[in-house]
Amino acid sequence: MKIINAAFHISVSALSGLPEESFPEIVFAGRSNVGKSTLLNSLTGLKGLAKTSSTPGKTRLINFFLINRDLYFVDLPGYGYAAVGQAEKAAWGHLLSSYIERRESISLVVLLLDSRHPAMESDREMMAFLDYHERPYGIVLTKVDKLTQKERVKTARIMESCAAKAKFIVNYSSFSGKGKSELLAHFDHYTR
Numbered sequence: 001m002k003i004i005n006a007a008f009h010i011s012v013s014a015l016s017g018l019p020e021e022s023f024p025e026i027v028f029a030g031r032s033n034v035g036k037s038t039l040l041n042s043l044t045g046l047k048g049l050a051k052t053s054s055t056p057g058k059t060r061l062i063n064f065f066l067i068n069r070d071l072y073f074v075d076l077p078g079y080g081y082a083a084v085g086q087a088e089k090a091a092w093g094h095l096l097s098s099y100i101e102r103r104e105s106i107s108l109v110v111l112l113l114d115s116r117h118p119a120m121e122s123d124r125e126m127m128a129f130l131d132y133h134e135r136p137y138g139i140v141l142t143k144v145d146k147l148t149q150k151e152r153v154k155t156a157r158i159m160e161s162c163a164a165k166a167k168f169i170v171n172y173s174s175f176s177g178k179g180k181s182e183l184l185a186h187f188d189h190y191t192r
């Protein structure tokens with residue numbers, strides 16, 4: 001797909017605030033600081049669309065972006081950030097999991113994994129959760145510009161073993177643009 005139009009639509013902090021299920025939703029999930037906001041900005045070509053931050057754990061809302069006026073990109077709260085309180089963690093966890101469980105219009109979940117530390121405990125839990133709820137998902141390995149050759153080999157090996165069910169695995173760098181056209185091509189199968 002080609003993104004010709006992207007605009008912030010709404011942020012919600014509870015399921016009751018979700019917009020009507022008018023469009024297919026491509027959902028972006030990943031641990032805090034994995035590079036999700038940066039990826040959304042790079043995909044849409046709009047630098048300020050999703051706020052990026054080098055302070056992890058800041059995004060606590062589900063953000064909807066309307067793409068080409070017929071698709072939502074949905075930015076989920078980052079998970080697995082240790083420094084937030086247990087109660088707060090449970091609250092986001094609930095919002096995130098009930099959204100994924102119940103939302104009919106989700107067409108694809110894009111799971112972002114840091115290419116230097118792919119498939120950590122919380123990532124594996126997320127994959128198991130998506131499998132259990134039969135949500136199709138693809139994997140994006142972020143920040144590949146930071147990988148050494150040795151890490152590249154190690155990451156590829158880890159991905160072979162843990163992601164048999166993923167629809168795709170894309171190596172991505174928001175800084176160089178690597179992986180962008182490949183990822184957008186995969187999205188063609190999940191739009192209307």
Ligand SMILES: Nc1nc2c(ncn2[C@@H]2O[C@H](COP(=O)(O)OP(=O)(O)O)[C@@H](O)[C@H]2O)c(=O)[nH]1
Nearest residue numbers: 033034035036037038052053054143173174175
């Ligand atoms: N080297 C490199 N750094 C990145 C890339 N994408 C994001 N980052 C950095 O990772 C940090 C977290 O990014 P952000 O998009 O805010 O992560 P989020 O918490 O997942 O939304 C920021 O300091 C970004 O500059 C990338 O492709 N390459």
Ligand SMILES: [Mg+2]
Nearest residue numbers: 036037051059
């Ligand atoms: Mg973010």
